[in-house]
Amino acid sequence: MLPHPLTSPDIFQHVRMIMGMVVGLSVTRLLTGLVRIIQHPSQTRIYPVHxxxxxxxxxxxxxxxWWELWLIELPVWRFETYLFLILYAIILFFLSAFYFLNLSVIIQDMKISLFQDENGFSRFLP
Structure with a gap:
């Protein structure tokens, strides 16, 4: 098999860009949800566990x-490594979305929202 023409730092830049987008969406989802709670404190019953x-x-x-910056030192990139990292970032995004399901609706009670049957988060609990 011929050696791959891309070097490890070139592949790292590509992977970091994709992971950065997914992680950035996750952070945005969480911060937007927290801001909505701060903006409407009287309309939302805060649940400390949530x-x-x-x-x-x-x-x-x-x-x-922060940890993904150290991936530049990875000498060889394999598809399995790439797939693992992308799936991990996607799972983090799913969790972020589960914490604040519908940002267009003001949630009355965070405890009910966290443990609702429609909420995907409760499916991950034992």
Whole structure:
């Protein structure tokens, strides 16, 4: 098999751009949801567990974004590595979307929203 014409840093730039878009969408979703809670404090009953999950996921997203910078030192990029990283970023986005399902509707009670049957988040709980 012929060697691949792209070097590891070239492939890294491509992967970092895609992961950055997905992680950026996740952070945007979480921050938009938090801002809506701050803008309408009297219309939303805040559930501390929900806010804790949101802040934890926000920290996980920031850590993942920082950690991905070190991937430039990866000597060989394989499709499996690429697929794993993209799927991980997509799962983080799904979790972000599950925390604030519908941003166009003001949620009355965060506890009910977090544990609703329609909410995809509750499907991940044991």
């Amino acid at each position: 806010i804790g999950w949101v802040l934890t996921l926000l920290l996980m997203l920031m850590h993942f974004w």
